[in-house]
Amino acid sequence: MKADIITIGDEILIGQxxxxxxxxxxxxxxxxxxxxxxxxxxxxxxxxxxxxxNQISEHTDLIVITGGLGPTxxxxxxxxxxDYFKSRxxxxxxxxxxxxxxxxxxxFSLNERNIKQSEVPENCKIIRxxxxxxxxxxxxxNNTVFISLPAVPFEMKEMFSFAVMPLLKDHFKTPDIVHQNxxxxxYPESTLAExxxxxxxxxxxxxxxxxxxxxxxxxxxxxxxxNKKEKAEDILTGETEKIKKIIxxxxxxxxxxxxQDAISPILKxxxxxxSTAESCTxxxxxxxxxxxxxxxxxxxxxxxxxxxxxxxxxLKVPEKIIKKHGAVSKETVEHMIKGQLELLKTDYxxxxxxxxxxxxxxxxKPVGTTWIAVGNKDRIIxxxxxxxxxxxxxxxxxxxxALDNLRRFILGYDIV
Amino acid sequence: MKADIITIGDEILIGQxxxxxxxxxxxxxxxxxxxxxxxxxxxxxxxxxxxxxNQISEHTDLIVITGGLGPTxxxxxxxxxxDYFKSRxxxxxxxxxxxxxxxxxxxFSLNERNIKQSEVPENCKIIRxxxxxxxxxxxxxNNTVFISLPAVPFEMKEMFSFAVMPLLKDHFKTPDIVHQNxxxxxYPESTLAExxxxxxxxxxxxxxxxxxxxxxxxxxxxxxxxNKKEKAEDILTGETEKIKKIIxxxxxxxxxxxxQDAISPILKxxxxxxSTAESCTxxxxxxxxxxxxxxxxxxxxxxxxxxxxxxxxxLKVPEKIIKKHGAVSKETVEHMIKGQLELLKTDYxxxxxxxxxxxxxxxxKPVGTTWIAVGNKDRIIxxxxxxxxxxxxxxxxxxxxALDNLRRFILGYDIV
Numbered sequence: 001m002k003a004d005i006i007t008i009g010d011e012i013l014i015g016q017x018x019x020x021x022x023x024x025x026x027x028x029x030x031x032x033x034x035x036x037x038x039x040x041x042x043x044x045x046x047x048x049x050x051x052x053x054n055q056i057s058e059h060t061d062l063i064v065i066t067g068g069l070g071p072t073x074x075x076x077x078x079x080x081x082x083d084y085f086k087s088r089x090x091x092x093x094x095x096x097x098x099x100x101x102x103x104x105x106x107x108f109s110l111n112e113r114n115i116k117q118s119e120v121p122e123n124c125k126i127i128r129x130x131x132x133x134x135x136x137x138x139x140x141x142n143n144t145v146f147i148s149l150p151a152v153p154f155e156m157k158e159m160f161s162f163a164v165m166p167l168l169k170d171h172f173k174t175p176d177i178v179h180q181n182x183x184x185x186x187y188p189e190s191t192l193a194e195x196x197x198x199x200x201x202x203x204x205x206x207x208x209x210x211x212x213x214x215x216x217x218x219x220x221x222x223x224x225x226x227n228k229k230e231k232a233e234d235i236l237t238g239e240t241e242k243i244k245k246i247i248x249x250x251x252x253x254x255x256x257x258x259x260q261d262a263i264s265p266i267l268k269x270x271x272x273x274x275s276t277a278e279s280c281t282x283x284x285x286x287x288x289x290x291x292x293x294x295x296x297x298x299x300x301x302x303x304x305x306x307x308x309x310x311x312x313x314x315l316k317v318p319e320k321i322i323k324k325h326g327a328v329s330k331e332t333v334e335h336m337i338k339g340q341l342e343l344l345k346t347d348y349x350x351x352x353x354x355x356x357x358x359x360x361x362x363x364x365k366p367v368g369t370t371w372i373a374v375g376n377k378d379r380i381i382x383x384x385x386x387x388x389x390x391x392x393x394x395x396x397x398x399x400x401x402a403l404d405n406l407r408r409f410i411l412g413y414d415i416v
Numbered sequence: 417m418k419a420d421i422i423t424i425g426d427e428i429l430i431g432q433x434x435x436x437x438x439x440x441x442x443x444x445x446x447x448x449x450x451x452x453x454x455x456x457x458x459x460x461x462x463x464x465x466x467x468x469x470n471q472i473s474e475h476t477d478l479i480v481i482t483g484g485l486g487p488t489x490x491x492x493x494x495x496x497x498x499d500y501f502k503s504r505x506x507x508x509x510x511x512x513x514x515x516x517x518x519x520x521x522x523x524f525s526l527n528e529r530n531i532k533q534s535e536v537p538e539n540c541k542i543i544r545x546x547x548x549x550x551x552x553x554x555x556x557x558n559n560t561v562f563i564s565l566p567a568v569p570f571e572m573k574e575m576f577s578f579a580v581m582p583l584l585k586d587h588f589k590t591p592d593i594v595h596q597n598x599x600x601x602x603y604p605e606s607t608l609a610e611x612x613x614x615x616x617x618x619x620x621x622x623x624x625x626x627x628x629x630x631x632x633x634x635x636x637x638x639x640x641x642x643n644k645k646e647k648a649e650d651i652l653t654g655e656t657e658k659i660k661k662i663i664x665x666x667x668x669x670x671x672x673x674x675x676q677d678a679i680s681p682i683l684k685x686x687x688x689x690x691s692t693a694e695s696c697t698x699x700x701x702x703x704x705x706x707x708x709x710x711x712x713x714x715x716x717x718x719x720x721x722x723x724x725x726x727x728x729x730x731l732k733v734p735e736k737i738i739k740k741h742g743a744v745s746k747e748t749v750e751h752m753i754k755g756q757l758e759l760l761k762t763d764y765x766x767x768x769x770x771x772x773x774x775x776x777x778x779x780x781k782p783v784g785t786t787w788i789a790v791g792n793k794d795r796i797i798x799x800x801x802x803x804x805x806x807x808x809x810x811x812x813x814x815x816x817x818a819l820d821n822l823r824r825f826i827l828g829y830d831i832v
Binding site: 012013014015016017018019020022023024025026027028029030036037038039040041042043048052055154212276278281282283284285286287289290291293294295296299300301302303304305306307309310313314343344345356357358359390391392395 | 428429430431432433434435436438439440441442443444445446452453454455456457458459464468471570628692694697698699700701702703705706707709710711712715716717718719720721722723725726729730759760761772773774775806807808811
């Protein structure tokens, strides 16, 4: 089954915004067994929209379109689709009710433009929008399905996941594809591949395996196209058990979570608390931890000790330690974490000090040199890493590494 | 002048990564006077690459292609372009020297695959790559220019800005387009438009004006297509002076910076120091401040007081204040900033406490309610804001607002 994605919007073409919708849709369609043929962005211009539809509709089974459904003059997707499908706009009562309810819930009053949004091409099927005023639309022509959705990401995502995906499954009778996403951190991709090579050679023949690396995790995705979902799930569970025996320490979760999400239930269940003491990461680790809803149950706070002054005055790192070993050293991060645990009174702590760059590097301690300590009042483990020479990437690397080291510390795994 | 962008890569089509390159290229081309006709992403497949080139090359003057130039088997763009332009791959000595130098600088040894990367189609012009091993290529056919660049963002960006842009200007004899980007924060777009409406009606007729809003800033872009650069710059300077008189307090900079960049020279020049005390933003303000290279000159650190305990124990907010007024209140943030200035001994401080959501809201203080205080030892200004109901967006709104309030405080503007 082939699919195309079209994102419509002048703001994409002039480079004002990054089109993130197409990644979301591509991932969902890919995981449902569609092969994405092409992603195309065009301006809010009738001629361009019609042209691209004409160009691609013969070559694909499904076209998902986002954008151009807003209430302003420059949003012309709906009228263009009505023309393309030789239809006319008529008021849809169900949509009008949805819009009335939505506008009321926001405390606004209904205006002409909102009412106009309840007009849809007569020959389309409606996809309701709980989070906004623009409905989605489903058309069919010559065996190709056309779906038009609003471009506001959180409106589009909810509609796509909860309404469009089931409709697609029903319409295309797509085979079940069962995925197992195994999320790992710690070893680089090459080491992981080496460790898993024997397993991979004996992998169940129906499984398709992909390594999907990023600075925050390496995702191993196993997929099976299947008729019997239960059987596929059994196979994947079996293989997951085998992987666990080889790289169990590196697996921090399944599905689509990050390290900050993984440590949340661990700390909640153990009823333990956490704090951070950050230098080069400048608060990024705390930001990641607090991005998780409910993190206030275990996260108490942080000392961002960007200056040596605060390392000594607040975290009580002895001045002579910094003088002798430097602010980026085993001794300094060990004292940072000790001071932090005493001051913030949490069960666990993370302390980081490094040279993020671009300045501050020496031949002995080049830019990217970073010490990370994790621990509790009984035990502290500090480890040195040498990341790259790009400031923002160094902060990302150090933050993910620190969260993973904490996870390993709590669960009793070796820190790598 | 029309331009198309093609990004090549299986990882885009399966939704593994967001294509950010096309936004960068679109913005640059748009600012140079090109109209971006279409942005297309296709897989690393020869047939698809050839098809899209055939489809669009007649309709456009310039095609910028990224991706598929790496050293691995699945990177087929170079061979595909050699076939498309009926050429053959030959070793380019200059490129080979560049690769040797680059590999040596990284401490690696040259391998077969690197050497292979010095082979380029005989009929192309080379665009050198200082930051990687894949050179860029420039082809011409039937009055259309084709440019192929690597997809690694920092390699592509440097090549595009410093090598491709001057070549394009030379080749297409594009008119000078002079831009003035005025960066504002504080008023919503509608208020800004209202304040500027008289000015806009009398705007110099050669100026094209755009409002480009985002959670972190509203950019006003004035552009003039011109023959005489100096004259255009004079006109833009004149209009900028007029805008300054109307919304001068809201202008935090020009070009492409953010609030954290804007406060950097202000603090450096005044030789003043800064710290933050953050609750709901969880370290995000500190992270933004420290994302600026050289921020250690003025940023000392932060207390992330996520729990009330730390608000009282470290920041010395009296328990009875929190009990009486709540952690999200004028009184609490005022005490947070006082405690912070005393403890961290900085000239200026920022304190934030709010309900990021999804939980924790009440009818009196709904999710999104946020108090922000800025000040020094002599004066503190606390202000309440009600943002939306989405956690991560609330953190972004609160962080930008806090940085702007600090800027206004230091410069003596009213806080809005």
